[in-house]
Amino acid sequence: MPGFKVAIDGPAGSGKSTISKKIAEKLNLTHIDTGAMYRAITYLALEKGINLDDESEYEFVSKVKIEYKNEKIYANGIDVTTKIRDDKVTKNVSKVSSFPYVRRTLVSIQQEAAKNIDVIMDGRDIGTVVLPNADLKIFLTAHVKERAKRRLKDKEVNNVTQDIEQLAKELQERDLKDSTRKESPLVVATDAIVIDTTNFTIEDTIERITNEILKRRITMEELQMKDVKFQTLKVRDKVEGTVFKVEDNVIYLTLENFEEGRMFVEFYGKNITSFKDVVKEGDKVTAIITKMNDEPSYILLSRLPLLKDESFKVIEDAYKDNKTIETKITKVDEKGLHLKYEGFDIFLPYGLLDRELVESKDTLKGQTLEVHLIEVKNGKRPRLIASRKQIFEARRQQELEERQNARKEEIDQINTGDVLKGTIERIEPHAATVRFNHVAGLLRISQIQHRRIEDINEVIKLGDEIEVKVIKKEGMRLDLSHKALLPTPFEAFSEEHKKGSAVKGAVVQKLPFGLIIELEEGVRGLLHQSEYSWNPNDNFANFVKIGDVVESAVLLVDVKKKKISLSRKALFDNPWKNVSFKRGENVEVKVIEIITDKGMNVEAKGVVGFIPVSELSTERVNKIEDLFAVGDTMQARVIDVNPKEWYLKLSVKQIAEDSLRSEYEQYLTHDEEATTTIGDLFENLLTEKDKK
Numbered sequence: 001m002p003g004f005k006v007a008i009d010g011p012a013g014s015g016k017s018t019i020s021k022k023i024a025e026k027l028n029l030t031h032i033d034t035g036a037m038y039r040a041i042t043y044l045a046l047e048k049g050i051n052l053d054d055e056s057e058y059e060f061v062s063k064v065k066i067e068y069k070n071e072k073i074y075a076n077g078i079d080v081t082t083k084i085r086d087d088k089v090t091k092n093v094s095k096v097s098s099f100p101y102v103r104r105t106l107v108s109i110q111q112e113a114a115k116n117i118d119v120i121m122d123g124r125d126i127g128t129v130v131l132p133n134a135d136l137k138i139f140l141t142a143h144v145k146e147r148a149k150r151r152l153k154d155k156e157v158n159n160v161t162q163d164i165e166q167l168a169k170e171l172q173e174r175d176l177k178d179s180t181r182k183e184s185p186l187v188v189a190t191d192a193i194v195i196d197t198t199n200f201t202i203e204d205t206i207e208r209i210t211n212e213i214l215k216r217r218i219t220m221e222e223l224q225m226k227d228v229k230f231q232t233l234k235v236r237d238k239v240e241g242t243v244f245k246v247e248d249n250v251i252y253l254t255l256e257n258f259e260e261g262r263m264f265v266e267f268y269g270k271n272i273t274s275f276k277d278v279v280k281e282g283d284k285v286t287a288i289i290t291k292m293n294d295e296p297s298y299i300l301l302s303r304l305p306l307l308k309d310e311s312f313k314v315i316e317d318a319y320k321d322n323k324t325i326e327t328k329i330t331k332v333d334e335k336g337l338h339l340k341y342e343g344f345d346i347f348l349p350y351g352l353l354d355r356e357l358v359e360s361k362d363t364l365k366g367q368t369l370e371v372h373l374i375e376v377k378n379g380k381r382p383r384l385i386a387s388r389k390q391i392f393e394a395r396r397q398q399e400l401e402e403r404q405n406a407r408k409e410e411i412d413q414i415n416t417g418d419v420l421k422g423t424i425e426r427i428e429p430h431a432a433t434v435r436f437n438h439v440a441g442l443l444r445i446s447q448i449q450h451r452r453i454e455d456i457n458e459v460i461k462l463g464d465e466i467e468v469k470v471i472k473k474e475g476m477r478l479d480l481s482h483k484a485l486l487p488t489p490f491e492a493f494s495e496e497h498k499k500g501s502a503v504k505g506a507v508v509q510k511l512p513f514g515l516i517i518e519l520e521e522g523v524r525g526l527l528h529q530s531e532y533s534w535n536p537n538d539n540f541a542n543f544v545k546i547g548d549v550v551e552s553a554v555l556l557v558d559v560k561k562k563k564i565s566l567s568r569k570a571l572f573d574n575p576w577k578n579v580s581f582k583r584g585e586n587v588e589v590k591v592i593e594i595i596t597d598k599g600m601n602v603e604a605k606g607v608v609g610f611i612p613v614s615e616l617s618t619e620r621v622n623k624i625e626d627l628f629a630v631g632d633t634m635q636a637r638v639i640d641v642n643p644k645e646w647y648l649k650l651s652v653k654q655i656a657e658d659s660l661r662s663e664y665e666q667y668l669t670h671d672e673e674a675t676t677t678i679g680d681l682f683e684n685l686l687t688e689k690d691k692k
């Protein structure tokens with residue numbers, strides 16, 4: 001069986017020998033570089049010094065022995081591998097190779113060498129002349145500038161510098177000569193695959209050609225074994241291919257039958273604009289054949305017809321695996337949200353949507369939303385129902401746990417007795433809730449102020465900042481007090497009222513030993529009976545009533561025992577403090593009150609004394625007012641006195657009697673000289689009295 005033949009043709013520097021060599025190694029083919037043969041002949045011709053322009057001088061060619069051994073080329077046993085690359089050789093090789101004699105001789109040598117072996121042969125006329133029946137013909141090409149660049153690199157490696165423009169010019173000249181010569185010019189064989197390597201790497205090109213070789217090398221048995229529909233592939237068939245090259249807007253695939261498939265980016269679907277980062281070499285892609293291209297031979301592919309099924313599969317998988325999918329909200333209607341995912345419409349009823357989202361549903365259109373699928377039914381009109389329940393319940397649970405943790409952390413930091421600042425969060429008739437951070441406490445109405453509060457709303461408002469003391473901590477519960485931070489009424493009272501200061505208050509209770517006076521709300525003091533008045537005879541219990549306002553002085557405030565002692569008498573001077581009376585002493589008195597039939601209260605030395613009716617006159621008094629009036633002053637005699645009891649008893653009568661007696665005694669003394677009778681004497685006395 002003849003061997004497998006690959007013909008590689010192309011202009012200078014397109015990569016023929018490099019690629020051929022590597023493919024030969026890879027696929028175990030013999031590589032024959034025919035250009036090297038023409039170069040070897042050129043080298044020998046130069047060596048021989050023949051006239052290069054004279055074809056008749058090339059007879060030596062038929063006798064030349066050319067061999068390839070270990071990557072080296074030998075001409076007549078001499079290693080010419082390097083020499084044939086000299087500039088001199090390169091400049092003349094086109095000319096030498098244009099002679100029909102030279103060509104025919106070398107072509108027959110080449111054909112002989114390729115007989116019965118698997119060979120990859122590169123040159124200019126391989127596909128057209130040397131191996132016209134080659135199993136695969138490749139015409140490699142590249143832009144002249146790219147080829148010049150590659151050559152320049154080769155030269156730089158060998159420390160040879162050359163102007164790139166000059167190099168390009170030389171290549172163009174050689175191309176022209178090679179393709180315009182009469183004998184076997186460089187042309188593209190009609191059945192060759194043209195590969196432009198301008199933008200291909202060496203590896204790309206190798207892979208591309210390797211695929212072509214493999215496609216053609218495969219035996220019928222192998223094809224059957226692999227169940228490859230080699231002959232039957234047609235438009236609309238579904239095929240799978242392996243990506244061997246990725247460009248921005250096209251991917252190249254090797255299909256099941258080893259043909260080349262190409263897919264342009266717009267036929268991939270999923271709205272991508274570039275294959276980069278989406279598809280990589282080695283990926284398997286399933287697609288539909290949309291066109292079979294003959295020249296060059298490849299198959300155009302598209303994924304678009306498959307996408308619907310693929311997308312539905314994605315949806316079914318998401319449903320089965322209970323996966324979250326990210327959808328787009330396309331419509332908001334009365335019953336729920338319409339979502340789009342992988343090109344399918346999904347409905348999400350409001351009952352399965354987060355409450356906050358339902359509240360702001362009118363702003364949702366166009367937004368993305370993560371959901372779970374809870375019903376997936378395929379059909380002409382697939383039925384797809386989504387839900388957010390799992391998502392929002394999980395979120396709520398997580399938030400709850402976070403809150404609980406935060407509360408626990410905060411409460412662990414709080415101790416009974418701590419003073420904290422918080423905000424009034426809720427007000428009930430008998431208590432308020434005070435929020436700190438994650439924790440709140442209870443402030444009962446009785447703990448807000450020391451005084452009684454009728455309406456809690458009068459003293460606190462929602463949002464008020466308040467300082468409180470923790471008075472009890474039980475688990476997560478905190479009992480708070482604001483009043484614990486305020487001075488007690490007793491403390492406030494003691495601050496404002498120092499000892500001795502005068503205070504007024506209403507009598508709230510009468511006790512056997514005194515009066516309870518309310519001085520301020522919650523502040524009561526005792527006015528002991530001994531402190532009511534200096535007057536020992538003052539029986540205030542008889543006339544002081546509950547509710548009477550009494551003024552008194554603060555004697556003592558005991559904040560701890562909550563005791564206040566008051567003294568009313570301290571507000572006054574004790575009238576008896578600095579006076580003294582002696583019995584028998586005559587004092588000036590002033591009538592301050594007439595007590596009918598009983599006597600008169602008089603003021604003497606600033607204190608009150610009493611003159612009984614019997615002591616008002618030496619004669620019987622029928623009506624006191626006939627003799628005295630309030631405001632009258634006169635002399636009276638102290639007849640009894642007890643300062644402790646504020647007791648002072650006086651007599652006018654005794655002074656009058658004294659006076660009568662003295663007059664009488666005078667009379668007795670005068671009588672020895674005068675003739676006044678007792679009757680005269682009394683008449684005179686009475687006349688005096690009338691005058692008054």
Ligand SMILES: Nc1ncnc2c1ncn2[C@@H]1O[C@H](COP(=O)(O)OP(=O)(O)OP(=O)(O)O)[C@@H](O)[C@H]1O
Binds near residue numbers: 010
């Ligand atoms: N994509 C590519 N394909 C092939 N060769 C490339 C590529 N990119 C760079 N090169 C380099 O280009 C240079 C020219 O390659 P090569 O000598 O194989 O070309 P050629 O077609 O055999 O040229 P000539 O006909 O003049 O012998 C080599 O150094 C090779 O490594």
Ligand SMILES: Nc1ccn([C@H]2C[C@H](O)[C@@H](COP(=O)(O)O)O2)c(=O)n1
Binds near residue numbers: 035123124
């Ligand atoms: N089959 C061939 C091979 C080569 N030549 C000529 C044309 C080239 O200018 C020259 C050197 O070839 P290279 O080594 O550059 O590939 O040989 C030809 O005519 N036919």
